[in-house]
Amino acid sequence: MKVVATxxxxxxxxxxxxxxxxxxxxxxxxxxxxxxxxxxxDGDITAQTNQVFENLKxxxxxxxSSLEQVVKTTVFMADxxxxxxxxxxxxxxxxxxKPARSAVEVARLPKDSxxxxxxxxxxx
Numbered sequence: 001m002k003v004v005a006t007x008x009x010x011x012x013x014x015x016x017x018x019x020x021x022x023x024x025x026x027x028x029x030x031x032x033x034x035x036x037x038x039x040x041x042d043g044d045i046t047a048q049t050n051q052v053f054e055n056l057k058x059x060x061x062x063x064x065s066s067l068e069q070v071v072k073t074t075v076f077m078a079d080x081x082x083x084x085x086x087x088x089x090x091x092x093x094x095x096x097x098k099p100a101r102s103a104v105e106v107a108r109l110p111k112d113s114x115x116x117x118x119x120x121x122x123x124x
Contacts (some may be wrong), residue, residue: 008058010034047081
């Protein structure tokens with residue numbers, strides 16, 4: 001196992017790491033819309049989803065992977081009424097690549113964010 005950590009994404013806010021590589025697979029911790037400096041992005045679900053993807057791109061790059069190598073995502077949302085807007089932002093980041101995905105509404109997310117996303121990806 002190899003720990004993945006980068007200063008280009010927010011530090012873990014608990015007893016976990018940004019991600020792990022095991023057998024050429026990268027497993028991310030969930031990313032919420034914090035900047036690399038740890039500041040929460042205010043705004044709607046689109047703004048928050050875009051920040052989450054900036055964080056995911058940073059940890060994927062550190063792992064030697066990319067969004068094009070993602071095989072599975074899990075999207076946690078505070079309000080499923082935001083699904084259409086989240087889905088539009090999500091699709092812009094993945095383009096033609098469409099990994100497997102689960103999307104669920106949860107009662108609450110860390111720092112009261114609107115969205116949290118985790119990924120599983122191949123490592124190049």
